[in-house]
Amino acid sequence: MNIENTKAQMRKGVLEYCILSILNGEDKYASEILESLKDAKLLVVEGTIYPLLTRLKNAGLLAYRWEESSAGPPRKYYALTETGRLFLKELDATWNALKNAVQLVTK
Amino acid sequence: MNKTLTINLANSIFNIDENAYQALQRYLEAVKKYLTGTQGNEEILADVEARISELFSEKLTPEKQVIVLQDVDQIIQVMGQPEDYSIDEDIFDEAPKTKTSTRVKKLYRDGDQKLMGGVCSGIGHYLSIDPLWIRLLFIVFLFGGGFSVITYIILWAIVPEATTTAQKLDMQGEAANLSNIEKKIKEGLTLFQIPLKTQIIKG
Numbered sequence: 001m002n003i004e005n006t007k008a009q010m011r012k013g014v015l016e017y018c019i020l021s022i023l024n025g026e027d028k029y030a031s032e033i034l035e036s037l038k039d040a041k042l043l044v045v046e047g048t049i050y051p052l053l054t055r056l057k058n059a060g061l062l063a064y065r066w067e068e069s070s071a072g073p074p075r076k077y078y079a080l081t082e083t084g085r086l087f088l089k090e091l092d093a094t095w096n097a098l099k100n101a102v103q104l105v106t107k
Numbered sequence: 108m109n110k111t112l113t114i115n116l117a118n119s120i121f122n123i124d125e126n127a128y129q130a131l132q133r134y135l136e137a138v139k140k141y142l143t144g145t146q147g148n149e150e151i152l153a154d155v156e157a158r159i160s161e162l163f164s165e166k167l168t169p170e171k172q173v174i175v176l177q178d179v180d181q182i183i184q185v186m187g188q189p190e191d192y193s194i195d196e197d198i199f200d201e202a203p204k205t206k207t208s209t210r211v212k213k214l215y216r217d218g219d220q221k222l223m224g225g226v227c228s229g230i231g232h233y234l235s236i237d238p239l240w241i242r243l244l245f246i247v248f249l250f251g252g253g254f255s256v257i258t259y260i261i262l263w264a265i266v267p268e269a270t271t272t273a274q275k276l277d278m279q280g281e282a283a284n285l286s287n288i289e290k291k292i293k294e295g296l297t298l299f300q301i302p303l304k305t306q307i308i309k310g
Contacts (some may be wrong), residue, residue, distance in 0.1 A: 013154065027270060030225075031158065031161060034158075042190075042261070044187070045184075045185065045186060045187025045188075045189045046158065046185055046187060047138070047155065047187035047190045047192045048187065048188050049278060050154045050158075050192065051142070051145060051147075051151050051192055051193070053154065054147040054150050054151050054154070055147070057147075058146060058147055064121045071164075072119065072160075072161065072164055073119055073157070073160070076154070076157070104154075
């Protein structure tokens, strides 16, 4: 068993949840989402996020719109949809339960 | 002195060294290849190009107007290798794929249940119906101009007979895994069958 693989799996598992959380209450474009994730050290390389965003969008959890930017080409702003908000709520509960469970076990 | 090219990356124009351009093109090709078959792959690639374009812009200053190989290398470091673009299908699939692979059925002649060449029983297996119906069909067509004789002879000639246990499983559409082979052997077929040898054990 490769420790790096296990770590990567763990991170990937929560990445979806984190992306939805980042977009909760504020629409952001890819680079801003990336910044948050990289600051939190959740993301090692940026490439991982693009297939995820597309998948979340195709699943109806995210929507995007193009917005002009003062510096450079238009940006793709992502926002939570109503389904996405409900999804996130559910994940919040799951995450809390999981956090408590892990804390209990690893004590 | 280096030769530079002008490229349009996500609607922004960049001057780029020839070798840097080649590295970038190789990278994008590799990512594209890796994403083949992924849902929305063209959109993903467009997003990736837009991000690279953004990172390129950050590299440029009034003193530095050209993207060089070093820039591309750095950006590849940031973006990751093609395999980093994969997402775990199992986690994100709506309905997890059942691991039991439904094996694609193959058409074989069934030497165990044959009247002549085993063509009809083979087709029966393939269509999952009793070979009797296929035989009846062949007989009906026999009176309608004799086409079925020619068809039968052609099929006899071109369709291989299922001789090994794996082939017999293929014929019936079962996966040739260990437990199924075992089952077949228990059903009375031998694993080490030699083609052409007459079958002693009847299934």
